[in-house]
Amino acid sequence: MSVTVEPAVTGAQVWLARGAFALALAAAVVLVAFAGGGGRGLAMVAVGVAGVVFFVAGAYWVLAGRGVSRALAVVLTVLAPVAVLVLYIRADLLWVAVVSLGLFALSIATARVALAAGDVGERTDTYDAEPATRPFLIMNPRSGGGKVTTFGLKAKAEAMGAEVALLDGPGTVDVAVLAREAVARGADLLGVAGGDGTQALVAGIAAEHDLPFLVVSAGTRNHFALDLGLDREDPATCLKGLTDGVEMRVDLGRIGDRTFVNNASFGAYAEIVQSPEYRDDKTRTTLRLLPDELAGHRGARLTARIGDVTIEGPQAILVSNDPYGSTDLAGLGRRARLDLGVLGLVAISVANARQAVGLLRRSRERGLLRLTGAEVIVDSDAAEIPVGIDGEAILMPTPVRCTTVPRALRVRLPRERPGVPPAKPAVDWVRLRRLAFARNP
Structure with missing residues (x-):
């Protein structure tokens, strides 16, 4: 398993990190101060946070539920942001909310700049x-x-x-x-x-x-x-x-006797793509099968091993030919480099709405795990499991061994081409705090 080496910290990064925290604090202060201070201001902050939580929980229930429960989840997902908007308007605080959101958005942008470790565009030698x-x-x-x-x-x-x-x-x-x-x-x-x-x-x-x-x-x-x-x-x-x-x-990347240039997926996505109805109606098939996938009532139970780490029972596993950017959970974004000589692993376990909300904090406990290594072995209690290899679904005997063949x-x-733009780093507030309080950059 690879070891992450933090790049050298510069003075500019330190001050940008401090600026990001200052802007985030200013966003909260504006909301509390102009809402009347004290309990009313804190209540308005709580309303905004609750709106986000209910929206994410509702979105999870839309995917995990059926029938009446799915319909109610759709209503909750729509009503959560609407209710927050109405409450702010009735309190005559809409403009305050807009200013606060603007400051917070600026804080996020500043944090991304601070966390960016230089240009990670096309570095591979040509x-x-x-x-x-x-x-x-x-x-x-x-x-x-x-x-x-x-x-x-x-x-x-x-x-x-x-x-x-x-x-x-x-x-x-x-x-x-x-x-x-x-x-x-x-x-x-x-x-x-x-x-x-x-x-x-x-x-x-x-x-x-x-x-x-x-x-x-x-x-x-x-x-x-x-x-x-x-x-x-x-x-x-x-x-x-x-x-x-x-x-x-x-x-x-190699998986069994096949190669892959992007990724191999296991679990929920691979099971759904394997369905004969998927090609004709992707949306309806996904909505029909996903509740059983999330509840663990469909498909084999998976285990993934990378290095000395074993992951038990994830609902979805993505093994990529070099790791995707830290903001990408689904393998739909960019890889900054294609010559790092490692596989990327993303394992997701979201069994309930609480864990879905926990992904907002990028929890490293059960909900979301990211690792890199030279080999990933995916095993199961089934003799064969569906695997999506660069978007094509096939059945493979277990255990499935994924390796990398460097360069x-x-x-x-x-010679003339657009090139690879710099990757956008995830906003990791823990790492940002370390930057803000770094000594002797």
């Missing part, structure tokens, strides 16, 4: 790459709502000297077979214009043969392309890597 002479690209015309056709990717790639294979229909083509046959014919670059699941399969073959891999952001979400700093709005720009590109080496993949990138 090096010049010779143009590919026999590139082979696999393109999925259905992926991303038809981006391959919309942007004319096949014709543009062929004009640059690439051989292109189109995936004609579901289940008719084995992507791995296509890639291996291309390697046997002498391909010196493999690439994919499609979803992250297809990207992962071909990336594993490219790494196996130490060939460069070209990512074309033609999928729906393009999480891998996002973390590589590629242009997700115009996938055609990715093709420039064929003729004017650079390379970087990034990590690959295994040569990624070919266009």
Whole structure:
């Protein structure tokens, strides 16, 4: 398991941390003072806090309940902020609340700046790459709502000297077979214009043969392309890597005999995605199955081991190829680096509304756990469990072993690309307090 090393503290960080606390205190003072001071002011603060608590608890019950209880939870979720607003208006304190919220928002922004440990954008070393002479690209015309056709990717790639294979229909083509046959014919670059699941399969073959891999952001979400700093709005720009590109080496995750470029999910999400009805109606299927998932009445009981830590009975586990930012619970955000040589682990256990509210404090007890390590083993009381690998659901025998292969993949990138912006740090008030009282920065 990795050890986190805090960056050196600067004087600017210390004063920014102190400023964040001062602004948060000012937000509370404004509310208490202009509400009349004493008990009335504190009551208005309590009203605001209660509104947040009821909103979060209601949102949990919407997901965990059914029928009448879900309907009542929807009402509570809507009424909580409305009730707070009405009470502040009736007390003629709406403007005070707005000013107080503004100060608190400024406090949060200042705290983020103080906690940011410098620029954590694209740090991975890149090096010049010779143009590919026999590139082979696999393109999925259905992926991303038809981006391959919309942007004319096949014709543009062929004009640059690439051989292109189109995936004609579901289940008719084995992507791995296509890639291996291309390697046997002498391909010196493999690439994919499609979803992250297809990207992962071909990336594993490219790494196996130490060939460069070209990512074309033609999928729906393009999480891998996002973390590589590629242009997700115009996938055609990715093709420039064929003729004017650079390379970087990034990590690959392995789960069983498969590779993953983003993450592998276990528990609630994987169980729901495994449902045959999920593809046709994602929202309705999720709302139908999630109550049983949260209550532990559906799916296998999981255990996760990372290093010397064992996590018993989490409802959801996310294992990522390098850790996601600390503000991201669902693997939908950014990874600042793809070459750290570790897996990220997020385990969530939310069995009731109290624990859901506890996530607001980013509780490190039972509700939420984050760790990093070179290996994660997920076991269960079932012989097989569903796993979501880069968004594709499959069944795998237990125990499931996830590992990392550091810097295994040569990624070919266009020289000109948007890049990876700095990650936003989570507002950790405990760490912020240490910064504020740091000596000799």
